[in-house]
Amino acid sequence: MRTINVEQITAEVAQMCKEAAYYLPQDVYEALKKGRETEESPVGQVVLDQIIRNSEIARAEDRPICQDTGMTIIFLEVGQDLHIEGGDLTEAINAGVAKGYTEGYLRKSVVAEPLFDRKNTQNNTPAIIYTKIVPGDQLKIELTCKGFGSENKGGIKMLVPADGVEGVKKAVLDIIQHASCNPCPPMVVGVGIGGTMDQAAYLSKRALMRKITERNAHPDYAALENELLGLINKTGIGPQLGGTTSALAVNIEWGPTHIAGLPVAVTICCHACRHSHRVL
Structure with a gap:
């Protein structure tokens, strides 16, 4: 003991x-820089430049x-x-x-x-x-x-099994499009599928703790993560003022559920996807 x-x-x-609060995780920082390289909107490029510079100043000066x-x-x-x-x-x-x-x-x-x-x-x-x-x-x-600028834009959809994969995709996109530019994109999107209503919400939060470069271990969910990211980046929401870099990643976590249920929860995180880890 x-x-x-x-x-x-x-x-x-x-x-x-x-x-x-001070140090943006390296995987998020690198994703922002990659998004800047591929961003098609001139305004979006300027916004991403400012976001990246802001994170660099925060790290250098120990500021939020x-x-x-x-x-x-x-x-x-x-x-x-x-x-x-x-x-x-x-x-x-x-x-x-x-x-x-x-x-x-x-x-x-x-x-x-x-x-x-x-x-x-x-x-x-x-x-x-x-x-x-x-x-x-x-x-x-x-x-x-x-932060609650993004937290306020999450949501839960209680689907039925007949809604299937297409229903899940529609539910996620409905929540994202309703959020639009309000969560300070580019976003990191956590999706929880399965369990009960509360468990799905928990799973969507838990998904945001995973590195955004790490795909779900289940190949079908990994493919869905990539598909949803592509669909979100086609919405035109962009980095706050429109563009092609609406989200940096979609992370899915899933769990067993009832034969009659298909809960789907979405937690949106802003571009400052902040977290810290310890093992004691």
Whole structure:
């Protein structure tokens, strides 16, 4: 049985918040540069130049890529042979988020209650935390800062099996075209297929944590990812003001579902697809 203290977890999460806000992942950066090379719209080329330069300045100067430093979403994999001592795991993670957002001068965007008084918690907590128990004695932490300009444009479609692959493609494109330029494209699109309504939404979030250069292990879903990317890039949405680089990638995650169901969820991420990873 391996032991880890919550203080270490808090310290790591704090650093991860700052890293995610400042440093665009290399795969996303390279995809933006590739998009700039193939972008056909002169205006789109200028926009991509500005987006790329912005990410370079953020990395060089340890400054946020975007003023919306997001709501923190964390995926945990906790080894069943790991003992966490010194306090509560959830409290330790939220303490890390509070520390990171305060020390990093990141905008605090979380309100404690969603409808009536909407009072800001002043430290960007609580985080959204998904926990999975796995074999082993390690703690894997994946963190993303999810901005809401793009989050607000996601959606769920509850299809039936008869809708099939064509129905899935139509559902995804309907959500993307309704979002249009509002999610600050070029987008990274996470698609969750299967499960229940809530599970599909979870899968669509989880899909955004995968490198955008990595295709789904299932060849049929990998082919669908590529097809959807091509269809989205034909919409003309482009990098904010029109063009051919509407999305950088489509990542699909799927799960078993009911014989009567075919849930499809889409989570859209802006060009600042920010995340950080640790294994403790």
